[in-house]
Amino acid sequence: MTANQSINTITVAANKHSPFRLTSAHTREVMVPVVASEQLDRAHVQGSRDKSVSWAGAFATCGGHGAIQSSTIVYEIERGGHLGWHTDATEETQYIIAGSGELRMEDGKHAVGPGSVFALPANVRHDLANTGTETLRAVAFFAAAMFTQNFDEVMLPPKTHILGTPNRNG
Numbered sequence: 001m002t003a004n005q006s007i008n009t010i011t012v013a014a015n016k017h018s019p020f021r022l023t024s025a026h027t028r029e030v031m032v033p034v035v036a037s038e039q040l041d042r043a044h045v046q047g048s049r050d051k052s053v054s055w056a057g058a059f060a061t062c063g064g065h066g067a068i069q070s071s072t073i074v075y076e077i078e079r080g081g082h083l084g085w086h087t088d089a090t091e092e093t094q095y096i097i098a099g100s101g102e103l104r105m106e107d108g109k110h111a112v113g114p115g116s117v118f119a120l121p122a123n124v125r126h127d128l129a130n131t132g133t134e135t136l137r138a139v140a141f142f143a144a145a146m147f148t149q150n151f152d153e154v155m156l157p158p159k160t161h162i163l164g165t166p167n168r169n170g
Contacts (some may be wrong), residue, residue, distance in 0.1 A: 035060045037074040037139075045163070053084035062165040063145020071165050076169040077101070082129035086151040090144035091165075093119045094128070099136030102110035133135045 040058035047053030061067035075085065077099075080168030085104075103110040103118060104127040112118070112128070120126055130136040141146040148164035155163055 035066060040074065042076070043157075045155050045157070047084055047151075048156050048159070050084070050153055052081055053151075053153050053155075054078065054081040055083055059166060062168050067145060068145075069145050071145060071147060073140045073142070075138055075140065077128065077130040077136040077138075079130055079133060079135070084126045084151050084153045084155070085125055086149050087123045087125050088120065088142065088147060088149050090122050090142050090147040091119065092143075093141045095139045095141075096170075097137040097139065097144050099130055099134050100132035101136045102131045103127075104129060107142065165166055 016029070037058070037060050040057035040060060042058050044056045045054070055077045057073050057077055059065070060072040060074050062071040063069070082104075094117070096112050096114055098114055100111070100113040103112050106125055110118070111131075113132075128136075146161050146165045146168045148168065151161050151163065154161055
């Protein structure tokens with residue numbers, strides 16, 4: 001555990017509404033990591049050819065690191081930047097915290113801003129651009145503990161088209 005995380009223990013009593021399958025005489029302790037996402041070190045990524053493909057992000061959780069069956073990325077795109085066209089190997093839901101932007105998909109463009117939420121099915125090609133005057137800040141939730149993202153552009157670092165969770169091989 002890093003200095004950026006604290007662990008809260010919650011005792012959950014088993015009952016018919018509990019998500020846990022326990023007998024009525026048992027309780028279960030659940031470890032809930034709370035991540036101070038603003039304190040996570042961001043990795044800056046940019047396109048090898050298109051320098052407007054530029055953003056910084058950090059995995060707040062992924063399988064075996066604060067989550068079991070999902071992953072979460074916090075990220076920022078500076079004014080004039082964008083993520084770069086890519087697909088994700090799993091469904092993704094995004095929440096825009098601050099700034100304004102444009103979700104680009106092959107079937108059109110959609111304005112996004114603070115409070116916007118959108119879900120993208122696996123393998124749907126998309127991009128997100130900051131079209132505003134301030135930093136676009138967002139959280140992306142992925143429906144897998146481990147996944148990859150396939151970018152059209154070679155991303156630097158690590159000089160590859162494929163990015164993904166730190167717990168994956170390759």
